[in-house]
Amino acid sequence: MHTLTRRLLPLSIMLSCTAAAQSVEEIIVTGVIDTHTVRTDDTMVAPADTAQLLRQMPGANINKNGELTGIAQYRGMYGDRMNVSINGAKISSGGPNAMDAPLHYAPVALLESLTINRGITPVSAGQETIGGNVNAETYSGDFGLGDDFRFSGRTYVGGQTVNDGLVASGFFSLSNRNHIFRSFLMKEKADDAEFARGSITPSEFDRERYDLGYSYQQGDHEFSIDYARNETGYAGNAALPMDIAAVDSDLFNSRYEWQGADLTVTAKLAYNEVEHLMNNFDLRRPPQDNDMGPGTMRYRQAFTTGDSLDASLSAERFVDNGSWLFGVDAHLADHNAVISNPNQPMFYVDNFKDVERNIVGGFIERDMALLDRMNLRAGLRYNRVSMDAGEVSANMNPMDMPSGMPFMMNMLAANLAGAFNDQELRQTDDNVDAFARLSIDTDSDISWYIGAAHKSRSPSYQERYLWAPMESTGGLADGNTYIGDPDLKPETALEFEFGFDLETARYSLYPRAFYKDVSDYIQGTPSQNELANNFAQLMANMGMGRPQPLQFSNVDATLYGWDVEAGYSLSERIELRAVASMVRGERDDIDDNLYRIAPDNLILAADYLGNDWMASLESVNYRRQGRVSATNQETETSGYSIINLSGRFNPTQDLELGIGINNLLDQQHRDHLAGFNRAFNPDIGMRERLPGLGRNFYGRMMWYF
Numbered sequence: 229m230h231t232l233t234r235r236l237l238p239l240s241i242m243l244s245c246t247a248a249a250q251s252v253e254e255i256i257v258t259g260v261i262d263t264h265t266v267r268t269d270d271t272m273v274a275p276a277d278t279a280q281l282l283r284q285m286p287g288a289n290i291n292k293n294g295e296l297t298g299i300a301q302y303r304g305m306y307g308d309r310m311n312v313s314i315n316g317a318k319i320s321s322g323g324p325n326a327m328d329a330p331l332h333y334a335p336v337a338l339l340e341s342l343t344i345n346r347g348i349t350p351v352s353a354g355q356e357t358i359g360g361n362v363n364a365e366t367y368s369g370d371f372g373l374g375d376d377f378r379f380s381g382r383t384y385v386g387g388q389t390v391n392d393g394l395v396a397s398g399f400f401s402l403s404n405r406n407h408i409f410r411s412f413l414m415k416e417k418a419d420d421a422e423f424a425r426g427s428i429t430p431s432e433f434d435r436e437r438y439d440l441g442y443s444y445q446q447g448d449h450e451f452s453i454d455y456a457r458n459e460t461g462y463a464g465n466a467a468l469p470m471d472i473a474a475v476d477s478d479l480f481n482s483r484y485e486w487q488g489a490d491l492t493v494t495a496k497l498a499y500n501e502v503e504h505l506m507n508n509f510d511l512r513r514p515p516q517d518n519d520m521g522p523g524t525m526r527y528r529q530a531f532t533t534g535d536s537l538d539a540s541l542s543a544e545r546f547v548d549n550g551s552w553l554f555g556v557d558a559h560l561a562d563h564n565a566v567i568s569n570p571n572q573p574m575f576y577v578d579n580f581k582d583v584e585r586n587i588v589g590g591f592i593e594r595d596m597a598l599l600d601r602m603n604l605r606a607g608l609r610y611n612r613v614s615m616d617a618g619e620v621s622a623n624m625n626p627m628d629m630p631s632g633m634p635f636m637m638n639m640l641a642a643n644l645a646g647a648f649n650d651q652e653l654r655q656t657d658d659n660v661d662a663f664a665r666l667s668i669d670t671d672s673d674i675s676w677y678i679g680a681a682h683k684s685r686s687p688s689y690q691e692r693y694l695w696a697p698m699e700s701t702g703g704l705a706d707g708n709t710y711i712g713d714p715d716l717k718p719e720t721a722l723e724f725e726f727g728f729d730l731e732t733a734r735y736s737l738y739p740r741a742f743y744k745d746v747s748d749y750i751q752g753t754p755s756q757n758e759l760a761n762n763f764a765q766l767m768a769n770m771g772m773g774r775p776q777p778l779q780f781s782n783v784d785a786t787l788y789g790w791d792v793e794a795g796y797s798l799s800e801r802i803e804l805r806a807v808a809s810m811v812r813g814e815r816d817d818i819d820d821n822l823y824r825i826a827p828d829n830l831i832l833a834a835d836y837l838g839n840d841w842m843a844s845l846e847s848v849n850y851r852r853q854g855r856v857s858a859t860n861q862e863t864e865t866s867g868y869s870i871i872n873l874s875g876r877f878n879p880t881q882d883l884e885l886g887i888g889i890n891n892l893l894d895q896q897h898r899d900h901l902a903g904f905n906r907a908f909n910p911d912i913g914m915r916e917r918l919p920g921l922g923r924n925f926y927g928r929m930m931w932y933f
């Protein structure tokens with residue numbers, strides 16, 4: 229059901245339907261709920277970043293590197309281990325530190341829903357799903373009933389006090405039974421965000437977005453094509469060495485579907501192009517003069533580009549006892565990044581040059597009823613990953629000094645570049661994934677579930693091709709410099725999961741336990757490369773970065789834990805909800821924990837449903853995280869509890885007003901998954917964990933027309 233039609237239902241019915249409608253849909257497929265969806269219409273969200281919604285989902289969380297930079301985490305895996313798509317198209321970030329993490333391209337004001345696969349992800353969901361799969365659906369409008377065109381849409385306006393953030397947007401569509409013409413406009417802006425004892429500098433942001441789209445349906449055919457332009461202006465990334473100065477992206481997405489009697493054919497083609505500029509002097513205090521020379525020598529900016537093409541063709545054939553699904557897909561990505569200094573025109577470092585990461589894959593999946601009450605879904609995928617990089621160079625001695633620091637830096641850089649260029653950079657991996665999920669319905673209200681999978685991921689381009697010690701790590705934000713290794717092997721995970729769905733008229737309970745054994749897990753380990761170590765030491769002497777770099781290496785790791793979501797109807801009007809998540813991530817080769825693992829957390833909430841209004845009281849609880857990575861020099865965080873309140877009111881069927889308060893008691897707290905402060909700030913120490921946001925009053929208005 230599309231949200232634009234759903235809004236016509238009374239709010240209370242709409243809310244209670246959401247969970248039920250989902251489970252009915254999914255029961256037909258697997259017997260247990262295998263996805264978790266959050267719909268923006270039913271959920272009050274203060275932040276501009278869609279990734280924040282992940283914190284409400286079992287097992288999911290967000291590595292936050294900025295107000296518009298949220299990296300998806302699921303059961304302890306994040307970054308390139310996650311397959312993140314928007315309207316079914318996988319997005320590759322344009323920045324080597326994932327400042328434009330994929331969900332950057334699905335702003336909250338345009339979002340219709342965010343869905344995460346719970347547990348073992350089918351191989352049809354994406355090419356590399358070792359960590360999981362997240363899909364964001366944006367508003368696309370609905371077909372009408374008759375031949376006459378009807379104009380409709382939605383305005384979404386929101387504001388919040390924690391950073392004086394404002395968002396204004398409009399979605400407009402003109403549609404009849406065959407056509408939808410649509411467009412979307414959005415502008416959002418915010419100042420630096422406040423916490424209990426000061427403000428986070430820089431965390432301001434500024435973003436515009438323009439969309440145009442068209443859908444056509446006739447008989448068994450449906451076709452759609454969309455274009456989106458994202459223009460992010462200045463946006464702070466205090467957890468990273470630089471801030472966003474611009475992210476200019478063009479995103480195309482098209483899809484064709486043919487639904488025959490017992491066969492559905494789907495073709496998808498998407499393309500995105502990103503131009504990104506970042507620097508360390510506009511939003512944050514620029515480098516200051518020190519013993520080693522004037523600060524102007526340490527001004528840095530980086531210009532990066534990323535293009536990716538995403539295509540797939542699949543066919544689903546329905547048979548008596550289930551279905552067959554076949555498909556082929558390709559994701560071809562190119563990346564470039566060059567670092568320069570605006571004060572020294574001759575200074576440059578090729579960060580990534582002509583990098584390619586191409587995946588071509590194919591899969592087959594079977595969904596079948598076994599006996600009366602058993603359902604099996606299983607699949608097999610093969611991916612060929614080809615990667616390559618061009619020759620790199622640098623000029624770190626722009627004044628051509630005959631000796632001294634720039635001279636030595638430049639010599640080391642030349643040696644590092646030479647060594648890198650001499651290596652075999654072209655790499656090809658053949659990866660095979662497989663999974664099986666079995667569910668069993670019983671006479672009672674319980675459905676049992678057990679699943680197993682073998683999943684793989686080839687190294688990211690940063691992990692293979694980062695040739696000089698730098699912090700371009702896809703957003704690890706641990707403050708360490710890294711070097712890559714072109715010879716890295718793909719990581720592979722053997723995964724088991726079991727649980728059950730318990731559903732009665734009064735309550736529901738969906739627990740899952742999982743165990744993931746990862747071979748060749750890619751992790752930074754102390755670098756043995758003397759050139760790189762000397763280079764990093766010189767940089768550190770100048771006041772840039774830590775001296776001892778890490779090198780991406782294949783190690784072994786285990787992740788395990790459990791998560792659960794539960795609901796209980798206390799009365800016709802009062803619903804209780806709970807989501808709890810627990811994950812452990814450990815190295816198997818040495819005695820250490822994995823870096824940036826979400827602490828144990830529990831959300832407890834009570835919703836009161838009135839006739840044309842509703843209210844929620846929510847308590848968000850995070851435990852202390854003492855299981856930290858010594859290798860990454862990660863520090864512990866204490867536990868915290870914050871209280872959130874929100875309410876929504878429908879004065880008319882077409883209008884909804886919502887208000888909320890996040891962190892009601894203005895608790896000082898630190899989110900373990902936020903990075904470490906890298907920008908000068910009188911309120912937060914350098915390399916101190918960034919604080920969680922302070923008390924925030926927010927409101928939104930949605931008007932449908």
Ligand SMILES: [Cu+2]
Nearest residue numbers: 323325327506
């Ligand atoms: Cu960047």
